[in-house]
Amino acid sequence: MPAVVWASGVAGPVGRGALLVGVVAAAFGAVAAITAARESSRGEEARTSRLVPRFVGLAFFASLGAIIAMEWAMITRDFSLQYVQDHGSRSTPALYNFTAVWSALEGSILLWIFALALSAAVVAWRYRRRLDDELISWAIAVICIVMVFFFVLSFGPANPFAEGAPGITDGPGPNPLLQNHILVLFHPPILYLGYVGFTVPFAFAIAALVTGRVGEGWLIETRRWTLFAWGFLTVGIILGGWWSYEVLGWSGVWAWDPVENASLLPWLTGTAYIHSVLVQERRGMLRVWNLSLLLATFSLTILGTFLTRSGVLNSVHAFSESDIGTYLLVFFGLVVLVSLVLIGWRGDQLRSPGSIDSPVSREGAFLANNVLFSAFAFVVLLGTVFPLIIEALQDRQISVAEPFFNRLSMPIGIAMLALMCIAPVLPWRKASTELLRDRLFWPAWCGIAALVAGLVAGADGLAPLLAFTLGGFSGGAALRQVVLATRRQGWRGFVGRANGGMIVHLGVILIAVALSASNAYTRSQELRLSEGVPASFAGHTFELVGFREEKDDRSSAVKALVSVDGGQAYAPAITKFLNMGMNIGTPSVKTTWRYDIYLTLEPPVKKDSGEARIKVFVKPLIMWLWVGGGLMALGTVLAAFPGRRRRPTDPTSAPVPVEEEVAP
Amino acid sequence: MSGAKGKLTWAAMALLTVALLAFGAMRSSGPSTQEERIDAISQRLACPTCNGESIYVSRASAAESIRNEIARQVAAGQRANDEIVAYIESRFPGSLLLPPAEGVDSLVWVLPVVVLVCGFGGLVVVFRRWQREGEARAEPNDADIVAAALREHDDPTDGL
Numbered sequence: 001m002p003a004v005v006w007a008s009g010v011a012g013p014v015g016r017g018a019l020l021v022g023v024v025a026a027a028f029g030a031v032a033a034i035t036a037a038r039e040s041s042r043g044e045e046a047r048t049s050r051l052v053p054r055f056v057g058l059a060f061f062a063s064l065g066a067i068i069a070m071e072w073a074m075i076t077r078d079f080s081l082q083y084v085q086d087h088g089s090r091s092t093p094a095l096y097n098f099t100a101v102w103s104a105l106e107g108s109i110l111l112w113i114f115a116l117a118l119s120a121a122v123v124a125w126r127y128r129r130r131l132d133d134e135l136i137s138w139a140i141a142v143i144c145i146v147m148v149f150f151f152v153l154s155f156g157p158a159n160p161f162a163e164g165a166p167g168i169t170d171g172p173g174p175n176p177l178l179q180n181h182i183l184v185l186f187h188p189p190i191l192y193l194g195y196v197g198f199t200v201p202f203a204f205a206i207a208a209l210v211t212g213r214v215g216e217g218w219l220i221e222t223r224r225w226t227l228f229a230w231g232f233l234t235v236g237i238i239l240g241g242w243w244s245y246e247v248l249g250w251s252g253v254w255a256w257d258p259v260e261n262a263s264l265l266p267w268l269t270g271t272a273y274i275h276s277v278l279v280q281e282r283r284g285m286l287r288v289w290n291l292s293l294l295l296a297t298f299s300l301t302i303l304g305t306f307l308t309r310s311g312v313l314n315s316v317h318a319f320s321e322s323d324i325g326t327y328l329l330v331f332f333g334l335v336v337l338v339s340l341v342l343i344g345w346r347g348d349q350l351r352s353p354g355s356i357d358s359p360v361s362r363e364g365a366f367l368a369n370n371v372l373f374s375a376f377a378f379v380v381l382l383g384t385v386f387p388l389i390i391e392a393l394q395d396r397q398i399s400v401a402e403p404f405f406n407r408l409s410m411p412i413g414i415a416m417l418a419l420m421c422i423a424p425v426l427p428w429r430k431a432s433t434e435l436l437r438d439r440l441f442w443p444a445w446c447g448i449a450a451l452v453a454g455l456v457a458g459a460d461g462l463a464p465l466l467a468f469t470l471g472g473f474s475g476g477a478a479l480r481q482v483v484l485a486t487r488r489q490g491w492r493g494f495v496g497r498a499n500g501g502m503i504v505h506l507g508v509i510l511i512a513v514a515l516s517a518s519n520a521y522t523r524s525q526e527l528r529l530s531e532g533v534p535a536s537f538a539g540h541t542f543e544l545v546g547f548r549e550e551k552d553d554r555s556s557a558v559k560a561l562v563s564v565d566g567g568q569a570y571a572p573a574i575t576k577f578l579n580m581g582m583n584i585g586t587p588s589v590k591t592t593w594r595y596d597i598y599l600t601l602e603p604p605v606k607k608d609s610g611e612a613r614i615k616v617f618v619k620p621l622i623m624w625l626w627v628g629g630g631l632m633a634l635g636t637v638l639a640a641f642p643g644r645r646r647r648p649t650d651p652t653s654a655p656v657p658v659e660e661e662v663a664p
Numbered sequence: 665m666s667g668a669k670g671k672l673t674w675a676a677m678a679l680l681t682v683a684l685l686a687f688g689a690m691r692s693s694g695p696s697t698q699e700e701r702i703d704a705i706s707q708r709l710a711c712p713t714c715n716g717e718s719i720y721v722s723r724a725s726a727a728e729s730i731r732n733e734i735a736r737q738v739a740a741g742q743r744a745n746d747e748i749v750a751y752i753e754s755r756f757p758g759s760l761l762l763p764p765a766e767g768v769d770s771l772v773w774v775l776p777v778v779v780l781v782c783g784f785g786g787l788v789v790v791f792r793r794w795q796r797e798g799e800a801r802a803e804p805n806d807a808d809i810v811a812a813a814l815r816e817h818d819d820p821t822d823g824l
Binding site: 248249250252255257355356357358359364367368371374375378379382383386390393394397398399400401402403404407408437438441444445447448451452454455459460461462465466469523524525526537585603615 | 673685691700718720723758762768769779
């Protein structure tokens with residue numbers, strides 16, 4: 001087939017060419033945008049600004065070309081490329097062959113670049129009529145500079161289009177864990193949209209500092225960007241948990257693995273930001289703090305990538321590593337340095353007048369929220385890098401893992417839930433205790449009802465019961481706001497930031513309650529099942545009804561068919577991947593709204609004996625994790641719709657008392 | 665706002681919550697299965713070959729063999745959970761997932777507390793200062809300026 005022969009050599013040169021075009025286009029885009037900004041700051045006509053969208057567009061098409069070239073190489077099994085030799089195989093099914101492009105470091109960076117160039121293009125298009133605005137020019141320049149960095153990374157040390165050894169005609173395919181669940185199609189791209197999305201508010205923050213327009217203008221420009229970046233990050237993280245649950249076979253969603261922590265860190269600072277930014281919009285305060293949170297969010301995505309992709313920390317996600325560490329570390333250092341210098345330089349303009357009247361106010365609650373989220377981010381960062389510090393200082397290896405994070409995140413999580421009980425009903429400025437007693441009355445009863453429900457269901461232990469109580473209370477508080485808003489405004493009571501935010505809160509609360517319940521009350525037992533002999537555990541019966549074998553040319557799977565409670569048979573499996581020599585267990589889950597029954601088949605499997613070792617986990621409320629995730633996504637979308645606008649002349653704080661004129 | 669939602673009702677609700685929580689915290693859900701003891705123990709130990717994953721999470725063969733050892737010890741019924749953890753730690757040094765609170769390692773426990781205390785302490789200080797700065801005062805003519813500006817801003821079509 002001459003056509004295929006021709007096509008199979010083409011991806012490498014095309015991809016390398018595209019990356020080179022990308023480097024150049026992004027660099028020229030940055031130069032043009034900075035020139036345009038300087039022109040308009042001198043009051044001249046910003047003629048260069050017309051060039052900016054062209055370079056950004058070129059960079060976008062270059063990134064698109066690069067990722068298509070990689071897909072093409074993977075789909076046509078172009079084994080001239082090292083990346084395809086390492087992560088492709090002739091027998092990988094089409095879907096997992098498609099996702100194999102981002103199954104390792106070099107390809108993931110291609111995906112990252114594509115998401116970044118897409119955001120750059122959207123920004124350039126969205127502001128096409130305001131390109132002569134200095135703020136916009138600088139923002140685009142910053143995005144272009146970030147883009148140059150990633151294009152260089154991909155063109156140099158993490159080149160996915162490097163030539164491999166000649167004569168190789170097949171490869172092992174992607175890691176077997178990355179080829180047995182559809183979520184590998186969604187989790188990485190969505191997560192990357194979240195990571196990359198924070199580049200845009202970061203760029204506007206830097207632009208605001210450079211131009212000195214540190215007022216609230218840039219915040220309002222980037223409000224929806226931040227919200228969507230946060231939403232994608234949230235959904236990406238939850239899908240990651242779902243993947244872990246459905247694939248890894250230990251029945252958990254979160255293991256405090258360094259890569260998971262790396263995604264949680266920007267989420268925590270980003271969440272702090274989307275709360276405290278409201279104080280700035282409303283009162284013009286906390287400017288330095290908000291800038292710092294945003295700069296921290298962006299730098300933490302870079303630091304997280306460094307920690308997990310450079311090989312300094314090992315993790316189950318480290319599907320491949322390379323020497324890009326130095327690049328990422330230098331870039332991280334530059335980002336932090338530039339941010340600090342700019343904040344220091346603009347220091348006097350960032351000082352804002354005004355004060356917060358009372359800690360018992362919405363502003364006060366947002367500040368408390370920020371302390372909790374920042375402390376949580378600190379704990380996660382400390383736990384992640386602590387082994388590195390100890391190793392550097394004392395040349396000794398220690399592990400800081402799940403038990404540490406669980407122990408510390410529990411009190412912080414409880415404190416966050418407690419704050420979520422009170423904060424939604426607090427008015428701006430100050431609240432009296434009478435007001436709180438009145439507004440919190442029914443939410444508090446919801447908390448007591450949740451506690452009673454938990455006790456009736458047989459729950460014990462202080463921490464989970466406290467979580468249920470606070471979950472009910474905070475859920476009541478969020479529902480109260482939604483009910484009042486819809487009563488006042490009809491369907492508009494569901495949209496806008498405050499109302500959408502309450503839906504997000506409800507999702508968070510569901511997840512918190514479901515996590516507490518499933519962490520505290522999971523029952524597990526290993527059952528030795530003989531065919532036709534039912535065994536019972538935790539009020540359920542399990543019967544082995546047989547085995548099924550499935551073979552194809554890359555793997556052979558053996559499934560144990562286990563009938564649960566005399567009903568449908570579930571089929572936990574062990575798959576042997578022939579060319580990797582790996583055995584991968586795949587769980588099978590029965591989901592109901594109250595509990596999940598999670599079955600894994602334990603090796604070794606001797607099916608001729610008619611026996612199987614089945615590990616059974618009965619886990620309460622797992623389904624509500626995914627429902628909560630859905631609610632968070634829904635709430636984010638609702639929050640992005642414009643809500644009811646405050647009249648611009650309405651006072652943002654209570655009237656200032658007027659001095660009595662002194663009688664003469 | 666006394667009466668139904670007054671202080672007394674709230675005090676009663678708080679008392680009820682505390683009583684229910686205490687009842688729930690005291691009661692025990694009964695003995696756990698052997699497997700649950702194995703899970704609890706294996707969650708505290710690191711898999712020696714897989715960097716930071718616990719034996720509970722890991723599917724590696726080294727983790728499998730340690731899990732089997734834990735299972736043997738649990739089945740023998742001679743040792744408590746802590747003793748089994750100590751035994752495994754003595755055979756595989758460095759497999760404790762929880763850093764001990766001694767020496768430099770204790771920093772990992774101390775620093776978060778320090779940060780939280782400093783954070784909330786900082787908030788208290790800031791609020792104190794804001795309170796001292798006190799309420800802003802307006803001159804009588806400030807109110808007139810605001811009123812004039814609002815009149816100017818008032819859109820006659822606003823009420824339509």
